[in-house]
Amino acid sequence: MTAVQPKPTSVGETFDSLSPATDEVVGTYPIHTAEDVKAAVERARVAAEWWAGLGFAGRAERLKGWKGVLTRRLPQLCQVVRDETGKPIADAQLESVLAIEHIAWAGKHARKVLGKQKRSAGLLMSNQAATVEYQPLGVVGVIGPWNYPVFTPLGSIAYALAAGNAVVFKPSEYTPGVGKWLVDAFAEIVPEQPVLQLVTGFGETGAALVSSGVDKIAFTGSTATGKRIMASAAETLTPVVIEAGGKDPVLVDADADLDAAADATVWGAFSNSGQTCIGVERVYVHEKVHDEFVAKVVEKSKDVRAGSDEAAQYGPVTMPSQLAVIRRHIQDALARGGKAVLGGEDAVGDRYAQPTVLVDVPEESEAVTEETFGPTVTIAKVRDMDEAVERANSTKYGLGSTVFSKSRGVELAEKLRTGMTAINAPLSFAGIASLPFGGVGDSGFGRIHGPEGLREFARTKAIARQRFTAPLTLTSFSRKESTDALVAKLVTILHGKR
Numbered sequence: 001m002t003a004v005q006p007k008p009t010s011v012g013e014t015f016d017s018l019s020p021a022t023d024e025v026v027g028t029y030p031i032h033t034a035e036d037v038k039a040a041v042e043r044a045r046v047a048a049e050w051w052a053g054l055g056f057a058g059r060a061e062r063l064k065g066w067k068g069v070l071t072r073r074l075p076q077l078c079q080v081v082r083d084e085t086g087k088p089i090a091d092a093q094l095e096s097v098l099a100i101e102h103i104a105w106a107g108k109h110a111r112k113v114l115g116k117q118k119r120s121a122g123l124l125m126s127n128q129a130a131t132v133e134y135q136p137l138g139v140v141g142v143i144g145p146w147n148y149p150v151f152t153p154l155g156s157i158a159y160a161l162a163a164g165n166a167v168v169f170k171p172s173e174y175t176p177g178v179g180k181w182l183v184d185a186f187a188e189i190v191p192e193q194p195v196l197q198l199v200t201g202f203g204e205t206g207a208a209l210v211s212s213g214v215d216k217i218a219f220t221g222s223t224a225t226g227k228r229i230m231a232s233a234a235e236t237l238t239p240v241v242i243e244a245g246g247k248d249p250v251l252v253d254a255d256a257d258l259d260a261a262a263d264a265t266v267w268g269a270f271s272n273s274g275q276t277c278i279g280v281e282r283v284y285v286h287e288k289v290h291d292e293f294v295a296k297v298v299e300k301s302k303d304v305r306a307g308s309d310e311a312a313q314y315g316p317v318t319m320p321s322q323l324a325v326i327r328r329h330i331q332d333a334l335a336r337g338g339k340a341v342l343g344g345e346d347a348v349g350d351r352y353a354q355p356t357v358l359v360d361v362p363e364e365s366e367a368v369t370e371e372t373f374g375p376t377v378t379i380a381k382v383r384d385m386d387e388a389v390e391r392a393n394s395t396k397y398g399l400g401s402t403v404f405s406k407s408r409g410v411e412l413a414e415k416l417r418t419g420m421t422a423i424n425a426p427l428s429f430a431g432i433a434s435l436p437f438g439g440v441g442d443s444g445f446g447r448i449h450g451p452e453g454l455r456e457f458a459r460t461k462a463i464a465r466q467r468f469t470a471p472l473t474l475t476s477f478s479r480k481e482s483t484d485a486l487v488a489k490l491v492t493i494l495h496g497k498r
């Protein structure tokens, strides 16, 4: 048996980042204390003013420069991602390319979304000019996970920066090197001020960032940590965006393109070793096509394999403790009467987990109710698509979902209690920069990406400017009785019709 990568532990003032494929030390990083974090936030306050002063055009120009560095050095970035997560270079490239798209979108659209907007003042207040603007919050703390160490944090960082904020970024303890790479690349383009800073360490460093007095926390990670962060942020009334776990379903209708649905299921469930917040964990299939669909999934999964060689489709399980969770979910499903049509308990090794496809798994099994975050998928037969929707919705999570149907795609998508739904293609919403990303229930709240993502990192400011003295002055003790009578008449004309 090969050694399992241990969770890095606090040794002195630094910790090692290890390759999950080889246990090799790939970098050593400081464990930043609460004082270090506070100092970073103080520096960020000064930087935030300078950055906000650049305006939309100045910031867009710098974000363009940053995006250019990332693009030109893509192979280098992908190698750092591979070193720390073990994922194939092609997967590292996919997440990086999508992240570059977000930087581009956020920089390009910030002015249009956040710039001053006129609002109608209404008839009664027609002497007023009403405007809304979206001002920077100041300093945003971003806490990230390890599974997509480029795409996930940049989904918050790019939008927070484009909105005019400085950012203090705490990457996962499993991927500090990726965090450092991104921050260093930014500093090349913005050398004047520490607009984007890095703090590294474990949960304690993240907790220190939450209580450091930042103006907002954007957290992506597990639901359990999200709850702890929200409780701590309540002390200072610091607003939070929580992007947490999921248990995403795929619905397969009787008229679906079964090959496409099976392909999406296999890729959505197994790529990145199932360590994807919007990965496919459950499938509900119309009874008319269930058996054919299962056969196609098993057939398409046969050549999918975990490993660290060039031919492997996905890499190791990055966080060793997750192997026990994956094994437990499979064991629980089998003990309750479920069947493994591919893989099973033995598919989970001490570093890699091979694909597992489970059928006939009772809905109360952990493999159906809890996030597995591994390369396993449950497939259930349903009478009709109403049952599929009902079962898909009966979970505490609600992040993403996918529907395969030729005739009812939109109708089914609208009924699913998730933040995002893809129709006839897997997870496509995540690749569209203009679409908001986020969940409901235990998957969190708030939205990153798109216009909603920009507004998430801005303070909405309403301004009403009197243009001329109104013939009917309402907001004064000296107003006349005749004014009140006239207003009553006016409101009856406007709103009193039966």
Ligand SMILES: NC(=O)c1ccc[n+]([C@@H]2O[C@H](COP(=O)([O-])OP(=O)(O)OC[C@H]3O[C@@H](n4cnc5c(N)ncnc54)[C@H](O)[C@@H]3O)[C@@H](O)[C@H]2O)c1
Residues within 6 Å of the ligand: 143, 144, 145, 146, 147, 148, 152, 170, 171, 172, 173, 201, 202, 203, 204, 205, 206, 207, 208, 210, 220, 221, 222, 223, 224, 225, 226, 228, 229, 243, 244, 245, 246, 276, 277, 278, 319, 371, 373, 399, 439, 443, 444
């Ligand atoms: N919704 C999304 O967009 C999305 C995207 C990617 C991953 N995820 C979820 O992330 C999870 C996997 O990531 P993970 O294992 O890194 O999650 P995690 O919750 O263990 O850690 C996430 C981050 O929080 C920090 N942290 C831990 N304790 C903290 C505390 N008390 N206060 C502040 N920060 C603290 C960690 O150091 C890390 O940087 C999965 O549940 C996955 O579904 C969600």
